[in-house]
Amino acid sequence: MNPNDNKDGAPAAPSNFIRNQIDEDNRSGKWSGRVETRFPPEPNGYLHYGHAKSICLNFGLAESYGGACHLRFDDTNPEKEEQEYVDSIIEAVQWLGFDWREHLYFASDYFDIMYACAESLIKAGKAYVDSLSAEEMRALRGTLTEPGKDSPFRTRSIDENLDLFRRMRAGEFAEGTHVLRARIDMASPNINLRDPAIYRIRRATHHRTGDNWCIYPMYTFAHPIEDAIENITHSICTLEFEDQRPFYDWLLDALASAGHFPRPLPQQIEFARLNLTYVVLSKRKLIQLVDEGHVDGWDDPRLPTLVGARRRGFTAEGFRLFAERIGVTKSDSWIDMSTLEECMREHLNEAAERRVAVLDPLKLVITNYAEGASEQCHAPNHPLKPELGKRDMPFGRELWIEREDFMEEPVKGFHRLYPGNTVRLRYGYVVKCTGCEKDADGNVTAVLAEYMADSKSGTPGADNYKVKGNLHWVSAAHGYAAEIRLYDRLFAHPHPGQRREGDPEGYERSFLEDINPDSKRVIRAWLEPALRAAKPEERFQFERHGYFVADRRDSVDGAPVFNRTVTLKDSWAKGGK
Numbered sequence: 001m002n003p004n005d006n007k008d009g010a011p012a013a014p015s016n017f018i019r020n021q022i023d024e025d026n027r028s029g030k031w032s033g034r035v036e037t038r039f040p041p042e043p044n045g046y047l048h049y050g051h052a053k054s055i056c057l058n059f060g061l062a063e064s065y066g067g068a069c070h071l072r073f074d075d076t077n078p079e080k081e082e083q084e085y086v087d088s089i090i091e092a093v094q095w096l097g098f099d100w101r102e103h104l105y106f107a108s109d110y111f112d113i114m115y116a117c118a119e120s121l122i123k124a125g126k127a128y129v130d131s132l133s134a135e136e137m138r139a140l141r142g143t144l145t146e147p148g149k150d151s152p153f154r155t156r157s158i159d160e161n162l163d164l165f166r167r168m169r170a171g172e173f174a175e176g177t178h179v180l181r182a183r184i185d186m187a188s189p190n191i192n193l194r195d196p197a198i199y200r201i202r203r204a205t206h207h208r209t210g211d212n213w214c215i216y217p218m219y220t221f222a223h224p225i226e227d228a229i230e231n232i233t234h235s236i237c238t239l240e241f242e243d244q245r246p247f248y249d250w251l252l253d254a255l256a257s258a259g260h261f262p263r264p265l266p267q268q269i270e271f272a273r274l275n276l277t278y279v280v281l282s283k284r285k286l287i288q289l290v291d292e293g294h295v296d297g298w299d300d301p302r303l304p305t306l307v308g309a310r311r312r313g314f315t316a317e318g319f320r321l322f323a324e325r326i327g328v329t330k331s332d333s334w335i336d337m338s339t340l341e342e343c344m345r346e347h348l349n350e351a352a353e354r355r356v357a358v359l360d361p362l363k364l365v366i367t368n369y370a371e372g373a374s375e376q377c378h379a380p381n382h383p384l385k386p387e388l389g390k391r392d393m394p395f396g397r398e399l400w401i402e403r404e405d406f407m408e409e410p411v412k413g414f415h416r417l418y419p420g421n422t423v424r425l426r427y428g429y430v431v432k433c434t435g436c437e438k439d440a441d442g443n444v445t446a447v448l449a450e451y452m453a454d455s456k457s458g459t460p461g462a463d464n465y466k467v468k469g470n471l472h473w474v475s476a477a478h479g480y481a482a483e484i485r486l487y488d489r490l491f492a493h494p495h496p497g498q499r500r501e502g503d504p505e506g507y508e509r510s511f512l513e514d515i516n517p518d519s520k521r522v523i524r525a526w527l528e529p530a531l532r533a534a535k536p537e538e539r540f541q542f543e544r545h546g547y548f549v550a551d552r553r554d555s556v557d558g559a560p561v562f563n564r565t566v567t568l569k570d571s572w573a574k575g576g577k
């Protein structure tokens with residue numbers, strides 16, 4: 001099998017430097033064909049669109065090479081982590097359609113092994129307990145251009161180090177009095193190799209291990225060990241860890257030499273993180289948006305979280321398509337939001353059934369249609385999929401149409417309803433506009449028309465009518481009013497908070513200033529009766545208006561409310577709205 005082919009026969013994924021590395025390893029037999037990746041979130045927040053890129057990459061590689069991808073909670077920092085985040089991350093990865101099978105892990109389950117690894121390093125003379133203050137340590141670290149200097153504690157004996165480290169663990173010392181450091185090279189041009197800290201004292205309760213520990217491993221020490229314990233072959237991370245790779249390799253080599261892990265050792269590979277316009281992906285900013293009430297919670301459909309995306313009506317397939325389309329690279333770049341939206345449209349165009357909704361309703365009265373009478377018209381559920389059949393759409397004397405579909409005095413090129421003009425009511429009859437009714441202020445309150453009894457769609461001769469307008473409508477007697485949320489981009493500017501021309505000298509623009517005031521509009525619309533049966537998360541194309549999803553939180557049986565996912569066309573193209 002070509003390793004670029006998905007198991008289910010989906011089109012080959014385009015090659016990239018990570019696939020090339022895996023192909024090379026498979027050729028050389030380095031891992032005997034095994035491919036094991038991991039997605040290692042820290043459970044300190046909700047996943048966002050950027051994580052989706054990493055999830056699709058890691059799980060996607062495992063899928064296409066017949067390997068496995070682990071879901072590993074990197075929960076080595078006791079202070080910021082919570083079960084709520086663990087649950088939401090599990091749900092999000094499942095929602096994206098990926099399966100870790102038996103490979104669900106928690107880094108905190110490895111605390112004993114990590115501790116043993118640290119003792120091994122001490123015994124090999126590769127780690128020491130430093131008792132300088134944080135400030136003193138910083139002063140000796142050196143700079144990018146100057147080497148660091150050795151700590152006076154660097155030469156402690158192995159026995160003294162072991163004794164101190166064990167007493168750190170036993171809780172004899174206050175926070176900040178001692179740290180365990182790797183003994184590498186204070187003069188290294190790579191600052192990450194200047195005796196990095198690997199264990200520190202923290203009197204904090206961990207969400208899984210409780211108060212079992214009062215020392216916790218540093219992320220840079222814990223992560224390579226987690227990979228080695230799980231037999232990860234390719235440890236894929238974002239570019240900012242490139243300078244950490246020498247330490248990753250140093251540490252695993254030292255531990256393999258001490259007999260902790262077999263060789264070959266996992267290999268770290270870096271790729272460029274997702275930067276997306278019109279959103280913010282930093283955890284700090286997302287928390288601020290939620291805490292200060294700029295959005296309605298973590299699953300607000302405007303927020304770039306995956307719970308938000310789900311309520312927005314974005315699809316897992318859309319995210320996978322997006323991940324494939326943007327690919328993986330070695331250099332940072334910006335992806336335009338329209339690329340993501342277009343991927344959603346592409347999937348929804350294929351997956352979503354069509355329905356009719358009138359978002360800005362105006363009454364149309366068919367004056368020559370009998371009062372109280374009604375009949376069924378038939379609308380195809382999907383223009384590209386006749387096998388999905390048709391649904392009934394009741395027609396009657398009074399209909400709702402879009403206000404913008406009538407002009408008493410038409411402008412040039414307007415082919416919809418105006419006195420004297422003939423249009424087709426989609427899937428129904430051809431009607432001729434005869435006038436309108438107005439209120440005292442001159443606002444149009446109803447449009448009047450007459451229908452042609454022999455023009456019903458699908459009947460012989462119906463096509464003989466040549467009309468230019470083709471309008472959607474909902475029967476007033478049969479349709480129902482429902483709440484619709486018209487969501488749009490959360491920010492009105494591609495780079496929220498970035499300095500702009502015209503900003504006063506020295507002015508610090510906040511990303512909050514760039515919030516789009518029209519990012520959520522709530523309206524009451526008239527929907528065709530078939531939509532009453534929509535189930536939470538069922539998605540539709542509302543003809544002419546875009547893609548909508550029945551809200552999974554606020555819909556009740558028989559009365560769904562809908563969120564707009566995306567408009568049919570990109571309304572932000574060419575310099576914004």
Ligand code: ATP
Nearest residue numbers: 040041042050051053054237238273274275281283
């Ligand atoms: P933190 O600043 O808290 O570390 P984080 O966004 O890196 O935030 P993690 O939970 O550490 O959050 O991320 C899990 C994985 O997702 C990491 O492997 C990280 O590289 C990847 N990831 C995070 N943000 C992006 C992004 N914008 N694009 C691609 N991958 C990302």
Ligand code: MG
Nearest residue numbers: 040041042238
């Ligand atoms: Mg991180």
